[in-house]
Amino acid sequence: MSIGKIGAVVLDCPDPVALARFYAELVGGTVEQVEEDGDSWVDLEGAEGAALAFQAAPGFVPPSWPSTERSQQFHLDVTVEDLDAAEAQVLALGATVLEAEDRKRSFRVYADPAGHPFCLCAC
Incomplete structure (x- = not known):
């Protein structure tokens, strides 16, 4: 329990x-x-x-991706139907790319406007 x-x-x-x-x-x-x-x-x-x-x-000091000096502490995974379309939308909202070079992976890493990491994940 x-x-x-x-x-x-x-x-x-x-x-x-x-x-x-x-x-x-x-x-x-x-x-x-x-x-x-x-x-x-x-x-x-x-x-x-x-x-x-x-x-x-x-x-507030935003986390750093990837870094042991300013650990991310946690991140959010957001599942999406279309990674490319979702990427364009989050960038237009003010997100920044942290790790999205490998376009064959099922996820991409971004930072929200305050610097928290989050991933867009293909569902």
Whole structure:
């Protein structure tokens, strides 16, 4: 028997609303801003899969891909039907390519606008 269950994956970032909007375009859902005790917290509501939330992190330093100096700590895998089409869309939203040279692989690695790594994976 488990003690609990995952409520959300929370990403630290400099601008929670902007990053939530990026992910809303990527995986669907709506951006819901929550103010608690002066903290800026944003939930992504209604998206399929694991719940995502975003919190302001003053002095945020993005992870580095791949690096042991500034470990990625985690990354998100987003399954898509068409890697090429999805790549064009995430780049238009502000993502950057981290590792996508091998076009024969079933995944490609990007960074969101705050620098968190994520993969587009062929389903």
